[in-house]
Amino acid sequence: MAEKIIIIGSGPAGLSAAIYAGRDGFQPLVISGYAKGGQLELTTTVENFPGFPDGIQGPELIELMRRQAEKFGARFIDKDVTAVDLKSRPFKITVENEVYEADVVIIATGANARWLGLESEQKFIGKGVSSCATCDAPFFKGKKVIVVGGGDTAMEDAIYLTNFAEKVTIVHRRDAFRASKIMQERALSNPKIDVIWNSVVQEIKGDKRVTSVVLKNVVTGEVKEMPIDGVFVAIGYAPNTKLFQGQLPLDEQGYIITHDEVKTDIPGVFVAGDVADKVYRQASTAAASGVKAALEARAYLGELDYSKQKAGQSSQ
Numbered sequence: 001m002a003e004k005i006i007i008i009g010s011g012p013a014g015l016s017a018a019i020y021a022g023r024d025g026f027q028p029l030v031i032s033g034y035a036k037g038g039q040l041e042l043t044t045t046v047e048n049f050p051g052f053p054d055g056i057q058g059p060e061l062i063e064l065m066r067r068q069a070e071k072f073g074a075r076f077i078d079k080d081v082t083a084v085d086l087k088s089r090p091f092k093i094t095v096e097n098e099v100y101e102a103d104v105v106i107i108a109t110g111a112n113a114r115w116l117g118l119e120s121e122q123k124f125i126g127k128g129v130s131s132c133a134t135c136d137a138p139f140f141k142g143k144k145v146i147v148v149g150g151g152d153t154a155m156e157d158a159i160y161l162t163n164f165a166e167k168v169t170i171v172h173r174r175d176a177f178r179a180s181k182i183m184q185e186r187a188l189s190n191p192k193i194d195v196i197w198n199s200v201v202q203e204i205k206g207d208k209r210v211t212s213v214v215l216k217n218v219v220t221g222e223v224k225e226m227p228i229d230g231v232f233v234a235i236g237y238a239p240n241t242k243l244f245q246g247q248l249p250l251d252e253q254g255y256i257i258t259h260d261e262v263k264t265d266i267p268g269v270f271v272a273g274d275v276a277d278k279v280y281r282q283a284s285t286a287a288a289s290g291v292k293a294a295l296e297a298r299a300y301l302g303e304l305d306y307s308k309q310k311a312g313q314s315s316q
Contacts, residue, residue, distance in 0.1 A: 002090035002101035003029045005297055007074075008081050008243075009108030011038025012283045013273025015065040016290030017106045017297075022072030024298050029102070030069070030076045031095055037062040038110045039274075040283060044126040047138065049283050061283070086247045086266050103304060104268050104297045107256065108290060109240040111274040111281070115233055116148065120204040128210025129231045133157035134282065137164045140230045146171050146213060148201055149234035155183035157234045162192040165230075169194045171201060173218060204231055239275050253278065262293040268304075270296050 005021050007014045010032030021028040040046065043058030052061075066076070083094035090101040113131030115121055121129055130136040133147075137160055145165045147158045150172040161168045170187065175197050177184050187193050196215065202223065203214040212227045239255045241248075248264055249257045256276045258264060264271055272293040273286035 002103055004102070004301060005029070005104045005106065005294075006031065006091070006093050006100060006102035007106045007108060008084075008093065009033065009038070009110055009240075009273070009275070010036045010066065010076070011040060011062070011108060011110050011273060011286060012065065013110070013275075013286040013290035013293075014038075014106070014108035015062070015069055016287040017108060017272055017294040018069035018074040018290075019065065019072060020291050020294035021106075021297060022069055022074040024294070025073070026298075026301070027073040027075065028069075028106075029100065030074055031081050031093065031100075032076050032078050033080050033109075034078065036078055039113070042125055043135070045139075046135075046283065048135070081243060084243050084247060086244075086269055089268075091268070104270070104301060106270045106272055106290075106293045106297060107244065107264075107275055108272040108286075108293070109243070109275045110286075111237040111239040111255075111278075113233065114236045114238055116201055116235070118201065118204060121201075121231075121233070124204055124206055124210050124231070127208065128206060128229065129204060129233070131233050131237075132281065133160050133232050133234070136230075136232075137161050140165045142166050143229035144227070145169070145230035145232060146196075146201075146226070146228055147232045147234050148172075149236075150174060150177040150179060151234070151236070152179045152183045153236065154234035155179045155187040157232055158187050158193050159190060161232065162190055165192070167194070168192055169196055169226075169228075171196045171199050171213075171215065173200050174198065201231070237274070237278065237281070239278075241275060262289055262296055268297075268300055270300075 004026040005028040007030045040058035045055045047055040085092040093100045141164045144167045146169045158168045198219045199215045202216045205212045216223045258276045262270045270293040272290040
């Protein structure tokens, strides 16, 4: 027997969808993955999620949302989806060697920040290293930070950080930005922003938190250590959409293309969170889209049941 709703992903988008779908009595099956919880599992204090005036730890927020979903009947499988078939009905979701069927699938697989790939970088994530200026800038009031990158995101992050940090330095591996002209002009004209060209971060140093970075000039080979309080990595995001290649239309960056925010080209397949959102990328906006996806799923299942009833009546 097919599940009514299968949710793939267990960040704030997937869990919000599970809470709403569970409360509506659908007992959704959540395939949460081995790396359950999404990017919030890598986040320390979350200060901007509604309802927590004193802030909350990212993993704790995920745990509370999961418990709330379970309270309403959601069930969880903490394994990875290995294949999907969205071209047959019911939809087929393969989890390792087991195949599950569903009338509705909500995709909430999220996106991962692209990191520099340094061992020291991973050590200090949440301790001075961040991939989200909008999330973490307020923690750096009066501090000195660097932004690594040269695209529009790096310019936007640098400009935003000037509202809090004392000094922002953009570190870019080339001698020219790839950002749009207007974003370059805004960043370069800001008196609180400096640029270090032709340079890469070779190492991030610190004790309990970041205290400095080692920079290498890729042209001269010169290496220098720079005292700093924070490192913001702004070299893009990678949506987790490999499973859906050939199943759903993706844009040039790999994000799922949606209609009316959470609908896809396939009726009964909905999308929530950062797997389709390349603009906001906030826990609260992901949660909101999870709610929308669950409400759309409810409406779709209502229409499906009505169609089956009509078909049954006409065959009598």
